[in-house]
Amino acid sequence: MNDSVRRRGRPARLSQDAILLVAQEIVEFGGIDALTMRAVAQRLSSSPMAIYRHVRDKDELLLLLLDRAAAALRRPELPADPRQRLVVLWRFLHDQLVANPWVVGVLAGGDLAGRSILWLVEEILQAFLACGLDAERAGAAYRAVWQYTVGVLTIRIAMARTASGLDRPSFQSEMIASVDPGQTPTIASFAGEWPHAWDNYEFGLNALLDGLIPRS
Structure with a gap:
């Protein structure tokens, strides 16, 4: 797991960015069905209620992940035609x-x-x-x-x-x-x-x- 999310077994400081990093790992390896607030909380040694303080629900979490992925794209050069x-x-x-x-x-x-x-x-x-x-x-x-x-x-x-x-x-x-x-x-x-x-x-x-x- 990314060192910025968890280091040496200690709970990471909970933030939206930390939540997104863990959620990204979950969907990349397990697909969107594997993504739950409980799964994210377990990876962060936290509680689901603590996750809800940063992200409203799974849909908002997926929206944030989509926006993060789209924002990282480099626009292609486009022909005139x-x-x-x-x-x-x-x-x-x-x-x-x-x-x-x-x-x-x-x-x-x-x-x-x-x-x-x-x-x-x-x-x-x-x-x-x-x-x-x-x-x-x-x-x-x-x-x-x-x-x-x-x-x-x-x-x-x-x-x-x-x-x-x-x-x-x-x-x-x-x-x-x-x-x-x-x-x-x-x-x-x-x-x-x-x-x-x-x-x-x-x-x-x-x-x-x-x-x-x-x-x-």
Whole structure:
């Protein structure tokens, strides 16, 4: 555990920053379901009531963690062309979520979002508008690509978690490898190279953008 949180077995001085450091460790190694006020208190040799003096509830704790993660991001350089800006922005978001998979669970599980990420949403919406969409369609386009991105990452994280506990090929790959070419010849042709959603994110992203953005 981080020395700033606990040192030589003595209880750390309780602060919001100390609470966030411990909460970050919990979600990174155990996921958001492992994060409870009691778990944080135990790690800090404190009581849950003492934690509540610094953080209202688990939702506020997750909001603070999201805001902390978003504030640490370095903004990418953006091209002038709005269509290319969208590719860069969505790829940037995708890659940041790959690096912080616990964030996907938080964002997919409700309406929590950190204020520090609003610049990215603003840039994406402006790029959609610059591509010729009106405000309503720009909002709908944002939601469509966001849902695609979260879906890809949710599947990727779940499959990676499953694969980490297996010492054999996955059921899906075994099923594809054993299909009868006479009954399903197209599927059989993919055996050994079965496509996965997280391997072709950019392909799907570009296909979505092509469908969402009006052609000049």
